[in-house]
Amino acid sequence: MNKAITDGIVFMPPQFAGGLEVWSSGDGTPGADTYEDALNAAFVPADQDFGGALELQKADTVQKLRYMGETPLLPGCYLRVRARVKAISGNLPSVRIAGWAGGAGGAHVTGVAETGPAVALSSYGQVVEVSAIVGAGARTGVDMVWGTEALYGHFGLDLTGPSGGVVRIDDLVIEDVTHVFLRDMISLVDVRDYGAQVDGVTDDTAAFELADAAAAGREVLVPAGSYYLADSVTFQNRVRFEGSVVMPEDKILGLTKNFDLPAYIDAFDDDEELAFKKAFQALLNTAGHETLDLGGRLIGVRAPIDMQAALANRTFFNQRRVIRNGQFSIFSGPAWDTEIVTSQARYSPNDAKRLTGVANVANVPVGALVEGNGVGREVYVRAKNPATQSLELSAPLYDADGTQVFTFKRFKYILDFSGFDDLGRFTLSDIEIQCSGECSGILLPPQGSGFALRDCFITRPKDRGITSHGEGCQGMLIDRCQFLSNESPLAAVDRQSIALNANANDVKLRNNRAVHFRHFAVVGGSSTILTGNHWFQGDTLQNSPRMAGLLLTRTNNRGTINGNYVDNSFIEWSNEHDQAPEFSNEFSFSQLSVTDNTFLASHVASWFNYIVVKPHGAGHFLNGLTVTGNSFRIIGTPIERVEGIDTSFADLDYNRFQNVTFRDNMFNNVIRTVASPITIEHTQTTPAQAWTVDAGPRLPFNAWVQGVDAVLAAGPLRDDSNAIVYATPYYQAKQGPDNDQAVLRWEGELKGTVMVTVRIDDPF
Known part of the structure; x- marks a missing residue:
């Protein structure tokens, strides 16, 4: 309530600039002396702090200043009276708000407090505000309790203490503060x-x-x-x-x-x-x-x-x-310490996502990372069954058949959703998860679809930013988020933290930024879309190893990697989450598109590659890979080539490559610029019936020449008598000791120049 607004009541007294005839040196009652033409008072029109101000010299023991108008006191209404004062010269007085309580017929209401708390002026030029609240009720904060008998007041202030000093007073303010009390x-x-x-x-x-x-x-x-x-x-x-x-x-x-x-x-x-x-x-x-x-x-x-x-x-x-x-x-404390449990268990590829015969299974926490021989990266305990002594895993193990001792590490997450059976369509937006290098960020539920993060920061996780220990990442959307590592000072190979992992399909990672993790993302599902992301994992070492920024562990990937900035890291495509890593009547490494990305690295070893395929079993091959429109650049010592096969476990079957397109990319500081299909100019200087076209150094993955798409003569073909001959050859692919040559066979011995387009995949 504010009566000045609701009822149009005027509480504010006039400004001193309007004249001092309404300002009394007494109680403010009719007939009291005023400061008009008084020797100790004058209006100062231009004060640096107040604008217009009343300059007043203290001449009396209590120098009073009262407005002679009757300020109404309405039932239930509380007024705050305040003024700003500063000492100019002479003795320093004290200042207090004061008033005269008037009742019916102009009678003085006695027995009530008519002064507020005093404030001593302690220095010249310092502006001091004094105030007091007046009203009927004895409420906390009311300085002058006047009860219901008082109907109005003459308000102003008193100067007390030593006399002789000169002060300046800003215009008095009286305002309704009833809302504080009622x-x-x-x-x-x-x-x-x-x-x-x-x-x-x-x-x-x-x-x-x-x-x-x-x-x-x-x-x-x-x-x-x-x-x-x-x-x-x-x-x-x-x-x-x-x-x-x-x-x-x-x-x-x-x-x-x-x-x-x-x-x-x-x-x-x-x-x-x-x-x-x-x-x-x-x-x-x-x-x-x-x-x-x-x-x-x-x-x-x-x-x-x-x-x-x-x-x-x-x-x-x-x-x-x-x-x-x-x-x-x-807040730091032992609640964030990683739980580590070791236990003997048995694994069988025939039960691909389960450990059985688990010793002390009750002590193994759900959501724990599984480590052991033949265990791929980012395999977690999804659930446990103490009655059957078994653990359900988030992914199969590639080479762990038999019994061994496994290690289980349960990281601690600020937001832990693992207790849900199913949680879907849940979103975190505009949130920072500040881990302070002591814990991890988010543990997803074991089941659910459509979990989303947008415009979030996951800052300095100790171990993981976002962990999926089941399929709670189905259709997960991560947009415009930043993942900031706690391991920036370390060499890339010494870092252990991972920004995120996913096991299920249809994950979308868009326009995110990840800084100095061991890996940006470990993706085990298919139909993943990564677009507009920037992940960088460099360090200050020269010619040092780099780690995979993006790990794809699904062979039939159906993934799209488009428009990303891959900085001082590489993309690794493996099948480490395959319980039978050898090829067995499947699509093998298939359906992956890597287009229009920027790849940049500085001061790396010459054997560094930007795209690495790592089969964990024999017999696999490329069966649908598109690498087009990318920019590959190296700062410092050139690298040999941008792509490679990691044969730590097995090599690929180059004879079965199908549907591979690797072309229209840009290369800077790369020794071997590769493409498939690729057009090679071949010149035969001496007549021959068989022309050997060598494509080896320029074929992606050091693969084989599987086919020849075109042969076009670049000028006349001539026989040994130098006569022009019009002829068409047939070709033989997979020639030479490394199967990276094609032989063109003509009807007779010819010489000349031809443009030959070869490819590393089976054209049929």
Whole structure:
């Protein structure tokens, strides 16, 4: 309430510039002396701090200044009177707000406080503000309690203390501050009025519900104090928490009209971590909202947040929900230490995603990374069954048949969704996960589709940014996020952290940035789209090894890698998540498109490659690979070639290459520029019936010449008598000791120049 606005009442006295005849040196009552033409008062029109100001010399023991107009005091109305004052010269006085209380018929109301707290002026030129609140009620903060008898006042200030000093006074301000005291005037319903006990022990659930029902569109107030709620409460009106609530973990506090984290922080006594858990619980249990706004707050976390335990009442949820606009940060402590368990277990390729006969299986945590002989990268424990002594894995093992001792490492994540059975269509937006080099970021649920991160930062994870230990990454969308490593000072080969992994299909990684991880992404599913990303993994060493930025572990990949910036790293395509790594009636390494990317590396070893295929078993081949429109550049010592086969486990079957296009790329500081199909100019200087065309150094992956697409004479063909001959040859592919030559056979002995287009894949 503000009477100056609602009723048009004028509380403000006139400015000193309007004349001093309305400003009294007494009580301000009619007939009192004024400062007009007074020897100790003058108006100063241009003060550097106040503009116009009253300059007043203290001549009396109490030098009074009162406005002679009657400032009304209305029932239930509270006024703040304030002034700014500074000492100019002479003795330094004290200043206080003061007034004269007037009642009916102009009578003086006695027995009330007519002065506010005094402030001593301690230096010249320092602006000091004095203020006091006057009103009828004895409320906390009211300096001059005048009761209901006083109808008006003559307000101003007093100068007390030593006399002789000169001060300047800015225009007096009187304003309505009733809203500070009268909650019922601003549509508040107090839960105490409906039986809340404010002792933190008595169940106030019913009182809260009654207050909410009575509010009818007004705001519910929870005043200072502690309130215990034994059951769930959902407010249908806005609620303001000046006090805090205590409630069981499984009970829900629903704030339908002001659903955001700051409201929950107020409700739960500024405990940000608890407030987030209760807000998340409400997010998945009420239909009135689909987004939790963190309000830009930083949430301090003391231990991993078990998101399913915070929800408490369900393990399955598949509706769109969003958490946005805030930051998670951790408090250091042992809660973030990695759990490490070793256990003997048996693996059989016939049961590709399971370990059996697991010793002390109960101690192996779900979500743990699995390490051992024949275990590929980023294989996790998806579930465990103590009754059968078995563990379910996120991916098969490529060469672990038999019994061995495995190591299980359970990283600790700020947001841990592993307790859900299925969680789909969940989004994190505009959030920073600040790991401080002591923990990991997000552990996805074991099952679910459409998990999304957009415009998020995952900063300095100790081990992992985002981990999928099952298929909770199905259709995952990660857009415009930044992954910032904690291992930037280390050599690339010494880094251990990984930005993210995925096991399921249809993952989209778009316009992200990842800095100085061991790997940017380990992708085990198919139909992945990576576009517009920038990952860089260099270090300060010269001619040093680099690590794979992108690891693809699915042979029939169906992936698209387009428009990315691959910086000081490479793309590795393997089948390390294949329980039978040898080729066996499958599509093999197939359906991958690498187009229009920028590849850049500096000061790497000459054997470095940008695209590496790494078969883990014999018999595999390329069966659908497109590498076009890319820019390959090296700073420093040139590299031999941009592509290669890692034969640590096996080589490819070059005789079975099909549907391979490797062309229209740009090369800088690369010795062997390769393409397929590729056109080679061959000149035969002496007549011969068989012309050997050598394509070896320029064929991708040092592959074989499988076919010849075209032979075109570049000028006349001539026989040994130098006569022009019009002839067409046939070709023989896979010639020479390395099968990288083609032989053109003519009807007779000829010489000349031809343009020959050869390819490394079977044209049929």
